[in-house]
Amino acid sequence: MTQATIAAPAPRHRPRGRVLPYLLSLPALLICIGILIPFATAVWYSMQRYNLAFPMTRGMIWWGNYLDFLSDPSFWNTLKVSIAYMVLTVGVELLLGLGVALLLRRSTVFNNIMSIALMLPLMIAPAIAALMWKLMTNPDFGILSYLVGLVGLHDFKWASAPSTALLTVVLVDVWVYTPFIIILLLAGLRALPTQPFEAADLDGVPRSFVFFRITLPMLMPYIITAVLFRMLDAIQQFDIIYAMTQGGPGDRLMVFQVQAYLDFFQNTNVGRSAALLMILWAITFGLSNLFIKHWLRLRERVHGAR
Amino acid sequence: MSDLILDRISKSYGKTQVLSEASIEVKAGETVVVCGPSGAGKTVLLRLVAGVVEPDTGDIRIAGRSVLNVGPERRDVGMAFQNFALYPHLTAFENIASPLRARGLEAGEIKKRVDEISKLLRIEHVLGHTPRELSNGQKQRTSLARSLVRGPGVLLLDDPLRNVDAKLRYEMRLELPRLLRNFGSAVLYVTQDYKEAMALADRIAVLRAGRIEQLAPASAIYDAPESIEVARLFGDPTINLYPIRPEAEGGAAVVRLFGQTWRLPRGREAAIDRDCMLGLRPEDVRIGGDGHPGSVAFELEAVTPLNVRGVLYLRGPAGEELLATVPERDIGQFGRGHRRIWIDLPAEKLHLFDRQSGARIAPAAA
Amino acid sequence: MSMRKTNPIARALRALALLLVGLFFLFPIFWVLLMSFQTNQDILRIPPSLFFSPTLENFYAIISGKLVTSAGTLEVPFMGNLLNSVILSTASVAVSLLFGVPAAYAFARFRFRLGEDIAFTLLSFRFAPPLLVVLPLALYFQDLGLNNSYLGLVWVYQLISLPLILWIVRGYFEDMSPDIEHAFRIDGHSWFATFMKVSIPLARPGIAAAALLAFIFCWNNFIFALILASADKQPVTVGALAFVTASGIQYGQIAASIVLSIIPTLALALYAQRYLVEGLSLGAVKG
Numbered sequence: 007m008t009q010a011t012i013a014a015p016a017p018r019h020r021p022r023g024r025v026l027p028y029l030l031s032l033p034a035l036l037i038c039i040g041i042l043i044p045f046a047t048a049v050w051y052s053m054q055r056y057n058l059a060f061p062m063t064r065g066m067i068w069w070g071n072y073l074d075f076l077s078d079p080s081f082w083n084t085l086k087v088s089i090a091y092m093v094l095t096v097g098v099e100l101l102l103g104l105g106v107a108l109l110l111r112r113s114t115v116f117n118n119i120m121s122i123a124l125m126l127p128l129m130i131a132p133a134i135a136a137l138m139w140k141l142m143t144n145p146d147f148g149i150l151s152y153l154v155g156l157v158g159l160h161d162f163k164w165a166s167a168p169s170t171a172l173l174t175v176v177l178v179d180v181w182v183y184t185p186f187i188i189i190l191l192l193a194g195l196r197a198l199p200t201q202p203f204e205a206a207d208l209d210g211v212p213r214s215f216v217f218f219r220i221t222l223p224m225l226m227p228y229i230i231t232a233v234l235f236r237m238l239d240a241i242q243q244f245d246i247i248y249a250m251t252q253g254g255p256g257d258r259l260m261v262f263q264v265q266a267y268l269d270f271f272q273n274t275n276v277g278r279s280a281a282l283l284m285i286l287w288a289i290t291f292g293l294s295n296l297f298i299k300h301w302l303r304l305r306e307r308v309h310g311a312r
Numbered sequence: 313m314s315d316l317i318l319d320r321i322s323k324s325y326g327k328t329q330v331l332s333e334a335s336i337e338v339k340a341g342e343t344v345v346v347c348g349p350s351g352a353g354k355t356v357l358l359r360l361v362a363g364v365v366e367p368d369t370g371d372i373r374i375a376g377r378s379v380l381n382v383g384p385e386r387r388d389v390g391m392a393f394q395n396f397a398l399y400p401h402l403t404a405f406e407n408i409a410s411p412l413r414a415r416g417l418e419a420g421e422i423k424k425r426v427d428e429i430s431k432l433l434r435i436e437h438v439l440g441h442t443p444r445e446l447s448n449g450q451k452q453r454t455s456l457a458r459s460l461v462r463g464p465g466v467l468l469l470d471d472p473l474r475n476v477d478a479k480l481r482y483e484m485r486l487e488l489p490r491l492l493r494n495f496g497s498a499v500l501y502v503t504q505d506y507k508e509a510m511a512l513a514d515r516i517a518v519l520r521a522g523r524i525e526q527l528a529p530a531s532a533i534y535d536a537p538e539s540i541e542v543a544r545l546f547g548d549p550t551i552n553l554y555p556i557r558p559e560a561e562g563g564a565a566v567v568r569l570f571g572q573t574w575r576l577p578r579g580r581e582a583a584i585d586r587d588c589m590l591g592l593r594p595e596d597v598r599i600g601g602d603g604h605p606g607s608v609a610f611e612l613e614a615v616t617p618l619n620v621r622g623v624l625y626l627r628g629p630a631g632e633e634l635l636a637t638v639p640e641r642d643i644g645q646f647g648r649g650h651r652r653i654w655i656d657l658p659a660e661k662l663h664l665f666d667r668q669s670g671a672r673i674a675p676a677a678a
Numbered sequence: 679m680s681m682r683k684t685n686p687i688a689r690a691l692r693a694l695a696l697l698l699v700g701l702f703f704l705f706p707i708f709w710v711l712l713m714s715f716q717t718n719q720d721i722l723r724i725p726p727s728l729f730f731s732p733t734l735e736n737f738y739a740i741i742s743g744k745l746v747t748s749a750g751t752l753e754v755p756f757m758g759n760l761l762n763s764v765i766l767s768t769a770s771v772a773v774s775l776l777f778g779v780p781a782a783y784a785f786a787r788f789r790f791r792l793g794e795d796i797a798f799t800l801l802s803f804r805f806a807p808p809l810l811v812v813l814p815l816a817l818y819f820q821d822l823g824l825n826n827s828y829l830g831l832v833w834v835y836q837l838i839s840l841p842l843i844l845w846i847v848r849g850y851f852e853d854m855s856p857d858i859e860h861a862f863r864i865d866g867h868s869w870f871a872t873f874m875k876v877s878i879p880l881a882r883p884g885i886a887a888a889a890l891l892a893f894i895f896c897w898n899n900f901i902f903a904l905i906l907a908s909a910d911k912q913p914v915t916v917g918a919l920a921f922v923t924a925s926g927i928q929y930g931q932i933a934a935s936i937v938l939s940i941i942p943t944l945a946l947a948l949y950a951q952r953y954l955v956e957g958l959s960l961g962a963v964k965g
Contacts, residue, residue, distance in 0.1 A: 030784035033777035047814035129947040131898035245900040283810040294805035364860045384863040397857040414866030
């Protein structure tokens, strides 16, 4: 075999193929920058006393806004309401969603039609869903007011009364978002391998044992995904609550984003609004990191199984 | 057509060094088969030549010209993939026509060439089908047709017979050399099956752990393997190997094995007093049933038919294991085993390897 | 699946449960639909009745844009809202596809640091509070004159549709074996020809699923339009709310406007439900 006569290997610079990925992602990069700039601005504003109505008082107060929150009952109310909303909606949606997914587990014609039909509320804009429920709970002609009147609860104020307002918006949220959990868990249930269940069947294992020790653990990745997704969306809920009551009655439903919106547009208090949103962002960032880490692990598992 | 030269190619992925300083030269019209265990880097080699992967160091030259900065579309290369890689949304005709359309040939010429090659590969009746509707054998031949239709200077075949049923595999092993000779391209073929390599290759490149251990015609690889690993890879059942230490005795090199002393043929003096491995192919074991001087008694433990031979499992006086093969027709005389038979070692068929490096200790030029 | 005999009582309970669930989720849609065909009189009647003579006057009022009340004739700009929704959703998805599909391809096929960073940023902002970005943006837009413009809104809508497209389409490209693309390049085609003639056609189901979902989410968006759009650019989500406040007692028309607002997304969902389920579960679990 003739000896190769090239002394040194070819130079490393290879223009072809190196530039391409950057070129392709350039537009996406622009959007990224277009998001990061306002974000940075918000961080900066959150460290200022900044009110559009009092431009002369604008100045850096660093942690001032945040420290003020600690002694501000309105802030604690916001935190309390947001967490309550999150816990209630996610809790109810998970249980209801899991139940329905289990009911629809087998792939029959009826079940499949049902699952498609049940998907519909998810396709409706949450703001419009709130509107629909507002109509349904209207004291004059709302069908729900009429129905609860039949069981003796006259003059049920639904979203207008402080005691029942949270319940009402939670109800709307459950109506809109449970289908998401159903779709996810149903996909998970149908993707489960059949052998463990057939084996349990043959061995005569009781149903409850099968559910708690076989089904549930295998379904955990999907459940965790669904719960994290919903938690992140619920604590930031704006559309439903704003459309329903704009945060009222009083401050009964002042969750983070509604409060921040009103701070900005009603009270023109940019600094406080930004600081409130930063706190919300910190919470969601922590939660979403949890999720992304878990989701990446899930992806590895799925990809590794190829 | 074109020559293909791979010049000291190295490639690593992360911490794994997939290829180290691999060099191969393929002449136009020649078929070089790259053979080796899985994970040895064979597929990466092909992709480097095709241009879909870049080497870390080294050069690739086609028709004398370096192609390192040339995209796959301008390298004049044809490739047939192991899993066919046909375009699922196009018909078989369009799949095969793709290289011609890329060259901008006009429709009439395209049709002529596609019909020509598909007749050659006997798939002209399925040209209108999509890949989904084809059998594996038809897919493989469509894939081959696509790689050949342009008459490329270099042809890369990535284990094309792997996913095809056994009968078709044997047929193609006979057909392929004839087909490839027609086209005259420099062919680089990859396989894990050493028998396929020996059937198809003008020369075989044995690739192990990223290095080319030997590049030679099949007979040389089989009869004079450059290392223990090459010897192990080629041969079924695997070559018998024993650690030994040749000594000097009466002016020649001798080996003590199985309680006997065997004379090594002339020219092996370099092996004296070195730690070696002795290799003996099962088919080279001489079986004689009557204990003539110079033979050893072995216990026959089992007899197994294998293809057109029988494999004898033998155990030596000190418990050594030995595999020997005999022609199929002779299996009968050995019964089921459990008897004593005599074997003899033909000196000229003994292979010697250095135990440390694994390299062959070649007989000194006489 | 189970060899046990299904208990008839269990079966009846299961059917009942499904019935109640179906009722809960579908009844509101049904009720609003009914209401849109009723006159104000029928609506306010107590007890409410399923039997009434349907009327198209509500829809007619909305579509023609004129509401005749005892207090005079009101201009109903709702059709404008509908048009805005169509424009904004379609344009946003189109832009997201144009920017997102090549980027998704780059992320799937190449491993490069910038790609990981961009993907991570866009992904994490999927979960970030939208107001955090939109409120400062509102101030910037005022300075840039982008306030109340389609351009500004489409830009902001990218926050919704681009991460979705990236997430789903990247997964799709990752699932496609690169060998087919390699084969096309080796045949003699340029990278761009390969992208257009092989990569995109083969990823079409994933792209369709992503585009569909993105359209629905854009259509249903409320908060961005609320902040950055004035009356003439508002989509139906904001428009319906404004309509309620404006027209007060015209419940039939409110119901009709709700119906018109939700028909497009419901119709899309029914038409392409397979793509949707794929997109939602792909997006959430597999990625």
